[in-house]
Amino acid sequence: MKDLNITTNIQVYQYSELVEEDKILVDKAKAMTDKSYAPYSKFHVGAALLLSNGKIVGGSNQENAAFPSSLCAERTACYYAHSKYPDATFVKLAIAAKFEGKFTKNPVSPCGACRQSILEYETLAKHPVKIYLYGEDGVYVVSKVADLLPLCFDSFQE
Numbered sequence: 001m002k003d004l005n006i007t008t009n010i011q012v013y014q015y016s017e018l019v020e021e022d023k024i025l026v027d028k029a030k031a032m033t034d035k036s037y038a039p040y041s042k043f044h045v046g047a048a049l050l051l052s053n054g055k056i057v058g059g060s061n062q063e064n065a066a067f068p069s070s071l072c073a074e075r076t077a078c079y080y081a082h083s084k085y086p087d088a089t090f091v092k093l094a095i096a097a098k099f100e101g102k103f104t105k106n107p108v109s110p111c112g113a114c115r116q117s118i119l120e121y122e123t124l125a126k127h128p129v130k131i132y133l134y135g136e137d138g139v140y141v142v143s144k145v146a147d148l149l150p151l152c153f154d155s156f157q158e
């Protein structure tokens with residue numbers, strides 16, 4: 001028997017330390033929280049996805065009275081982006097969340113299903129998707145979604 005230790009490197013920035021391009025992406029994710037439809041959880045999530053063609057596609061969580069029919073902000077953005085721009089690569093994804101009118105102090109990270117979905121596009125394009133998780137007290141930056149999903153299921157693996 002031996003131990004297998006898996007580590008994830010997360011860079012923590014203050015918003016003011018981000019480069020302009022990243023501030024724009026985070027700002028878009030924050031703005032997308034206002035497009036959220038979250039009458040049940042009141043947890044408004046916004047996502048902004050930068051594509052290789054320079055476009056930024058936004059998404060927000062969309063809830064439904066039949067809860068499993070709801071969709072997260074991240075997948076709303078990813079599915080729309082890949083259906084509208086199927087040849088574009090996902091480059092960066094920013095996520096922000098607001099509850100009772102205030103952005104969360106701590107960064108909010110994608111759920112497992114969203115991590116798996118983003119991974120599919122990362123693998124498909126053979127290009128890392130850099131993730132920005134916004135919180136009022138700091139922005140977590142992860143260099144690729146695979147880092148958020150150790151031992152991920154990947155149908156493309158040999």
Ligand SMILES: [Zn+2]
Pocket residue numbers: 072073074075110111112113114115
């Ligand atoms: Zn999700």
